[in-house]
C-alpha cells in the first residue's frame with residue numbers, strides 16, 4: 164500500500180508513545196468561536212453558497228446505484244437533486260425540477276427507471292436529463308426542447324464515491340480538491356472495489372457543524388460513551404497529520420494495551436487502531452481494521468438549526484472474504500446495530516441539547532483546545548471558504 168507521510172506503523176507507534184505518556188499531538192494554539200455560527204440564517208446562507216456551492220462533497224457510494232437507471236433523490240443545501248446512473252456507466256446529478264412549470268419530477272427516495280416522467284402534465288426526461296416528450300405538443304407551441312432538459316450539477320465518481328458541487332455553474336475536479344496527499348490515501352484504500360452494505364440518513368434538529376465536530380472528536384469518548392465506544396477506543400490520544408484542507412489521525416484501540424508495557428517489536432499493530440479522515444467540507448471517513456464507515460453532514464436548505472447526517476458502512480464484498488454469505492451478513496448487521504445504538508442513545512441527545520444551548524441570547528464565546536486538532540482544521544478551513552475573496 165502506498166504510504167503518504169510517515170509510514171503507518173511509525174504513526175501507530177507515535178500514538179502508542181502518546182498513550183504511554185498520557186499525551187497527544189497538539190497545535191500550539193487554541194481557537195475561539197461563537198454560538199451565532201450555529202444559529203444565524205445569514206451565516207447559514209453563506210455556508211450553503213460558498214462552501215457547498217463551491218466544493219465537491221460526497222453524496223453516495225457508487226455501489227448504491229450500480230445499474231443504468233438506478234437513482235436516488237436528495238435535498239442538497241442549495242438544490243433538490245436526482246443522482247442517476249447513466250447508460251455509459253457514468254453518474255449525473257440533475258436538479259429535480261420540471262422545466263415546464265416546476266413540479267418535482269421524481270418523488271421517490273430511491274428506485275430504477277428508464278425515464279423521469281413529471282406527474283403534473285406528464286412531460287418526460289431521459290435519465291441523462293434531456294427532455295424527451297412534451298405532451299400534446301401540437302397545441303403547446305414552439306418550445307426549444309434542447310434548452311429544456313433537467314439542469315445538471317457538476318458530478319464526478321472517484322475513489323468509489325459520487326461527489327457533487329451544489330451549483331450548476333461550478334466545475335468539479337475531485338483530485339484537485341483532495342490534493343495529492345488525500346487523493347493518494349483514498350486511492351490506496353481501493354474503495355471502488357468495496358460495497359456499501361448499509362446506509363441510512365437522519366434528519367436532526369442540530370446545526371451541521373455541531374454534528375460534524377462530534378465525529379472528529381476523540382476527546383469526548385470516555386465521558387459521553389463510557390459503556391460503549393470507550394470500551395474499545397482510547398480517549399484523547401492521537402497521531403495527527405494536517406494536509407491543509409483535509410486531515411487524518413490515528414487513535415489507539417484498547418486492544419493495543421498489551422503493548423503499553425511490552426515492546427511490540429516489528430509486528431504490525433494495524434488491527435489495534437482506528438484511523439479517522441476528515442474530508443472538507445462535511446465528511447468523516449473512518450478506517451477500521453476490516454471495513455470503513457463514512458459519515459456526512461449536510462445543512463438544511465433553509466434552517467441553520469437542522470441538518471441531515473448520513474452514515475454508510477463500506478465493506479469488502481463477500482467474494483473477497485473467506486466468510487459465508489450468512490456470516491458476512493450477520494457480521495455487518497451486528498456492526499451496524501451497534502453504531503445505530505450509540506448514535507441514537509448517546510450522540511444525538513447530547514447534540515440536540517447542545518443546539519438548544521447555543522440559542523441562549525447571552526451565550527459567551529467558546530473554545531477549542533490544542534488537542535482538538537481535527538476540529539481546529541474544520542474551523543480553519545471552513546473559515547477560509549467563507550472569507551471574502
Ligand code: FES
Pocket residue numbers: 261262263264265266281282283284285286
Ligand atoms: S410541470 Fe412538469 S409537465 Fe408540467
Ligand SMILES: [Fe+2]
Pocket residue numbers: 377383387388510
Ligand atoms: Fe460520540
